[in-house]
Amino acid sequence: MTQQTASLAEQIGRDQIRRVINAFYQKLLVHPKLGHFFSSIDDFENHQQRISDFWWMAMGGPLKNRPEPKIDMIGKHFPLGIKQQDLELWLVIFGETLGEQLDEKLAVQWMDKALQIGSRIKQIVIDHQPMGVEIGKPS
């Protein structure tokens, strides 16, 4: 019999993912340097649900109904004018929230994912590298 390991998403669980996202946004929205980025979102409940679904999928969770319209992470971040220091701050606050909300082992694994995705956002949105470029590949 083959043993299947539950995905990170399933180990954390959907409700807990949503709780982490809620706690994260409570910090982001009132943050003096990052809060303004989110002021134009009109349906915040929908936004948080999309972010939770995104993380569920990114951490390997099975999803029957994918978010519609499709998650467009790069397209949505391009117009925001995010700078390197904004991204770093975002990641620090995300890590802080994970540490407060989750067991260390799960928090570390989720943070690894956030750092990976964060570095793709940096390459494409901040450094304007083409989508296909590979990390560590000389240009």
Ligand code: HEM
């Ligand atoms: C300074 C850092 C960041 C800022 C200010 C920021 C801000 C935003 C804003 C304002 C939106 C909503 C855009 C819209 O609906 O028009 C958004 C969407 C999103 N962000 Fe970020 N973000 C940051 C970093 C990140 C990082 C590091 C991740 C993932 C690791 C991430 C994941 C997402 C996702 C999945 C969406 C949803 C895209 C969609 O609805 O299609 N963001 N972000």
